[in-house]
């Protein structure tokens with residue numbers, strides 16, 4: 576096991592030394608660094624808009640100018656989302672011993688399983704969050720041994736959500752492809768080389784939310800990430816050097832452009848820098864699905880998007896090498 580879980584610390588610890596491991600330097604503390612009183616009104620895309628050309632244009636513009644947007648009317652039924660939220664919450668509310676049966680094995684290369692620490696920690700400061708990771712697609716990459724056995728409906732519910740999500744992802748990739756001037760199905764067809772990785776972030780209530788972070792500032796390593804949170808706001812994005820709360824719409828999907836999409840588009844689409852804050856009164860939970868290349872897959876600027884006037888801005892490398900450098904904070 577990789578040390579104490581934040582959930583355990585949150586429910587038990589009054590020890591200043593332990594709590595100090597979470598308190599950030601002032602220039603990182605959300606209380607000091609958030610622009611208060613305004614939300615970042617990121618683009619909202621309506622998937623039922625009959626003007627499909629307009630939707631493509633809006634998505635491309637959002638990827639270029641924001642790297643983050645919300646999708647409303649996405650056709651994932653509300654009850655599918657609410658069941659996903661229930662089973663995830665139920666898993667994290669199980670006795671600690673039961674959760675540890677699917678804990679990530681320390682030193683293993685796999686990211687899958689129940690865990691706490693993720694990236695190399697700057698200044699040894701810890702994020703106020705535990706998580707669960709498991710691959711949900713394609714079936715050949717899925718290891719059900721790592722999925723929670725409890726609640727018993729966990730698997731069925733998660734599979735149902737992920738099936739619906741694939742429809743959303745297809746539409747997103749088609750629009751992003753067109754927005755780059757590629758054929759409609761060019762990115763969608765790359766899905767053979769991709770995995771869908773579900774994460775659940777569990778942010779327990781925190782007695783001093785202004786001084787700690789959930790997930791520290793980062794861009795996602797994925798091509799794109801599609802996320803649903805519970806009812807508790809906590810996602811912040813950086814815009815022109817300032818941190819803002821992102822507008823929260825219940826049951827909207829939040830899309831992040833990740834590093835691989837920025838690389839593939841040779842910088843035309845921008846990965847969004849984001850972080851999360853925690854809450855004094857409420858537990859926050861979020862369910863991102865990361866669309867990532869398979870480890871051996873090479874990612875670099877798309878050949879059709881580079882020429883003499885637009886030389887490649889990024890190296891082409893295997894995703895596993897990219898991920899190793901990123902997680903260990905080694906320059907790419």
Ligand SMILES: O=C(O)CCC(=O)C(=O)O
Nearest residue numbers: 776790804810851861863
């Ligand atoms: O909880 C959230 O809203 C975002 C979490 C996140 O950025 C991540 O897990 O990469």
Ligand SMILES: [Fe+2]
Nearest residue numbers: 793794795849
């Ligand atoms: Fe993220």
